[in-house]
Amino acid sequence: MATILVVDDEMGIRELLSEILSDEGHAVEVAENAQQARDYRLRQAPDLVLLDIWMPDTDGVTLLKEWAAQGQLTMPVIMMSGHATIDTAVEATKIGALNFLEKPIALQKLLKAVEQGLARGTALPAVGGVAAAKSTVPANATTVAAAVALPGLTADNASAGAVAAQAASISFDIPLRDARDAFERAYFEYHLARENGSMTRVAEKTGLERTHLYRKLKQLGVDLGKNKGE
Missing domain, CATH: 1.10.10.60 (Homeodomain-like)
Known part of the structure; x- marks a missing residue:
């Protein structure tokens, strides 16, 4: 069972993703804005983060940059958005995001992305572009x-x-x-x-x-x- 943090300002999205991921056997935590996500990350590191790009206080890309700069981007992050451009998705990937899901999110795409993210684990680009070694x-x-x-x-x-x-x-x-x-x-x-x-x-x-x-x-x-x- 993995711990997955869902960060999205839309209650319906949080509830839907929580239900789907809970049915898959995961423990799901939710945050409705970037500040709640920051507070959660200070307490512990989830196994995976589903992070919305467009949020009212701080957007997801900015939060991703903060985590990367502070050495807190130690978990796979999957970005979500219904309005993001290709440039935004590319920028998030360069910062360290593993994947990008376009809303409305198809069930199979969500499960596949989560599966790949959890399998990838800590094999993420570290700050400075040095890739973390994968356990053998x-x-x-x-x-x-x-x-x-x-x-x-x-x-x-x-x-x-x-x-x-x-x-x-x-x-x-x-x-x-x-x-x-x-x-x-x-x-x-x-x-x-x-x-x-x-x-x-x-x-x-x-x-x-x-x-x-x-x-x-x-x-x-x-x-x-x-x-x-x-």
């Missing part, structure tokens, strides 16, 4: 020593058992976000194997609606072709 996994990375205890695992369920073994080999030396994705992938593959690919039963077991479950599996890259869906 050494060949001898430390792995989980003990097997992961997954409820209901039976000896005759070889497929689910193999997934449990896969979960037990998740490295401790990779970024938290990558480890979380790896575990979630193993978690859903385990339940798919136990339920013979039944999306209805997997949705019940995991507590997700089928629509959200399909979206989550697609986001994690889980192959549904080898399972018998319902």
